[in-house]
Amino acid sequence: MAKTITISLDVMGGDVGPDVVIPGADLSLLRHPNIRYELYGEKDAVEPILEKYPRVKAASNFHHCEVSITMDEKPSRALRRGRRDSSMWKSIEAVKNHEAEVMISAGNTGALMVMARFCLRMMAGIERPALAAIWPTLKGESIVLDVGATIGADAQQLIDFSLMGSAMARALFNLEKPTVGLLNIGVEEVKGLDEIKTAGAMLREVSLPGLKYSGFVEGDDLGKGTVDVVVTEGFTGNIALKSAEGTAKQIAEYLRAAMSRTLLARIGYIFAKQAFDRLRQKMDPRRSNGGVFLGLNGVVIKSHGGTDAEGFAAAIDLGYDMIHNGLIRKISTDLEIYEQSKIATDENEKSQ
Numbered sequence: 001m002a003k004t005i006t007i008s009l010d011v012m013g014g015d016v017g018p019d020v021v022i023p024g025a026d027l028s029l030l031r032h033p034n035i036r037y038e039l040y041g042e043k044d045a046v047e048p049i050l051e052k053y054p055r056v057k058a059a060s061n062f063h064h065c066e067v068s069i070t071m072d073e074k075p076s077r078a079l080r081r082g083r084r085d086s087s088m089w090k091s092i093e094a095v096k097n098h099e100a101e102v103m104i105s106a107g108n109t110g111a112l113m114v115m116a117r118f119c120l121r122m123m124a125g126i127e128r129p130a131l132a133a134i135w136p137t138l139k140g141e142s143i144v145l146d147v148g149a150t151i152g153a154d155a156q157q158l159i160d161f162s163l164m165g166s167a168m169a170r171a172l173f174n175l176e177k178p179t180v181g182l183l184n185i186g187v188e189e190v191k192g193l194d195e196i197k198t199a200g201a202m203l204r205e206v207s208l209p210g211l212k213y214s215g216f217v218e219g220d221d222l223g224k225g226t227v228d229v230v231v232t233e234g235f236t237g238n239i240a241l242k243s244a245e246g247t248a249k250q251i252a253e254y255l256r257a258a259m260s261r262t263l264l265a266r267i268g269y270i271f272a273k274q275a276f277d278r279l280r281q282k283m284d285p286r287r288s289n290g291g292v293f294l295g296l297n298g299v300v301i302k303s304h305g306g307t308d309a310e311g312f313a314a315a316i317d318l319g320y321d322m323i324h325n326g327l328i329r330k331i332s333t334d335l336e337i338y339e340q341s342k343i344a345t346d347e348n349e350k351s352q
Contacts, residue, residue, distance in 0.1 A: 002034040005323050007316060008091040008100035011041030012068035013107025014305045014312075018049045021106065024312030025060075026053045031313075032320050038100050040065050040087040065090050069111050071305055078111035079118060088112060092119045095298040102319035104290075106303035106312060113149055116293055116300045123328075125335045126295040128153070130161045131234070131302065132168055133241060133291045134318070137225030143169050144222065146234040147241045147291060153233035155198035158182065162203060163334045164294040165229040166211040171325035172318075177210060178228035181217035183236065192216065206341045210334050290315030292322060299327060 011021045018041060029035055037060040039046065050057050067086040069078045082089050088107055094100040096119055105112050109131075117129060132145035145165050146153070153161070162180045169178035182200055184192040189200065196216070203213040214227050222230060222240060232240070260266060289311040293300040299322050303315035 004034050004036055005032070005102075005320055006036045006038060006100045007319055008038040008040065008094040008103045009316075010088045010091040010103070010105035010107055011039050011046050012065070012087045013105040013112075014303065014307070015071065015106075017041070017068075018046045020307065020309050020312050022046070022049045022053050022056055023309035024316060026056045027309060027313035028316035028320070029055055029059055031317065035059065035316075035320065037061070038091070038094050039063065040091040040094075042066075042068060042087070063090060069108050071108050073108055073111060075108070075110035075114040078108060079114050082111070082115070083118075089115050089119065092116050092298075092300065095300070096120055101323045102299040102301060104301040104303060104312075104315050104319050106305050106307060106315070108305075109148065109302055112300065112302055113293065116296055116298075120296040120298045120300070122295055123297055123331065123335070125339060126160050126164075128157055128160075129293050129295040130164060131237075131291045132165055132294050134172070135222060135230070135244075137223055139225030141173070142222075142225055142228050142230060143172070144230045144232070144237060144240070145294065146232065146237050148234045148238035149293060150234045152235065153195065155195045155202060158195065158199035158231055158233070159202055159338075160295070160335075161231045162199075162211065162213070162229065163208075163338055164331050165231055166208075167330035167334050168292060168294065168322070168327060169228045170210060171327045171330055172321055173228065174325075175228060177212050179212045179214045180229040180231060181214045181221065181227035183222075183230050183232035183240075184216035184218065187216045187218060189216070206338065208334065208337060208341065210330070210337075290318040292318070292327075294331070297328075299323060 009021055011018050014020055025037055039060050039062045043064040065087040067082050069082050069086050069088045088105055091103045092115055095103045128150045130146035131149035132143050133147045135142045135144045143165050145161050166178045166180055169175050182196050184196050217226050217230060289304050289307050291302045301315050301319045303312050
């Protein structure tokens with residue numbers, strides 16, 4: 001029998017809240033019957049919807065919370081107002097208190113990051129968190145981080161992101177030694193900011209069993225799937241993410257307009273419908289919904305605020321996989337190996 005995995009949900013998070021979260025929980029429960037939920041939200045909003053999903057109700061404990069964090073609330077105000085009492089804070093705290101193994105919210109990203117960092121604290125050796133996203137590529141999927149948690153990063157932080165991203169790739173894609181590249185304006189070693197060049201030089205010097213450094217990658221490598229993990233800082237990563245999402249929507253609109261323009265085009269669409277359906281599934285943002293906050297003493301998943309039930313279920317599935325495959329353990333092991341490698345390198349340099 002599969003081990004029970006307990007997931008805490010901020011039911012009030014997102015543009016819709018319980019109307020998406022509860023149905024999404026139901027869909028994920030169909031795929032993973034060994035899930036248990038700890039649900040946090042306002043009783044009047046949650047209980048009527050929960051009654052419509054008896055499977056979720058039977059697999060859940062519901063906790064009433066007086067406060068809900070709004071999508072446009074400033075992180076500092078959200079922390080002052082929602083600390084201790086909000087559905088977001090309580091669902092994070094469940095991970096801290098070992099009442100749940102992963103927390104998922106579609107709520108305010110800034111508030112979630114601040115609360116998660118304040119409540120769970122950073123892992124030993126990690127200074128700043130990273131938000132890692134799953135990126136569809138021509139070869140399958142890759143991981144890109146940071147896509148918005150940390151604006152700016154020095155060389156050591158880029159190395160931390162590389163270690164955490166490779167651990168996530170091993171946990172999610174079942175890879176023994178994922179390839180890692182640093183996002184840059186060119187693949188030549190002389191190009192780019194000093195922080196990126198320094199991080200690249202440091203990654204080339206160390207030998208890590210769970211990571212293969214492949215050098216610099218450029219923006220077009222994101223879609224090609226040149227490496228398993230693409231590392232950058234949050235400002236650049238967020239722009240890349242939003243640009244890709246916008247381009248996907250643009251292409252979908254172009255195709256929709258082209259296929260409906262003439263009678264001949266509509267007839268052609270009928271014959272090519274299966275191919276277009278496959279393309280639509282590949283470009284469906286719900287498939288890769290859910291970003292993972294890495295570097296915390298616990299797993300926190302951020303779902304898109306405007307997703308539907310299927311998209312939120314995908315975020316739950318992601319959280320399930322991260323726990324099932326031991327994400328935190330893999331990150332801790334990699335950080336320990338890296339620190340030992342640095343100590344050994346320093347000792348060798350001193351002895352020479």
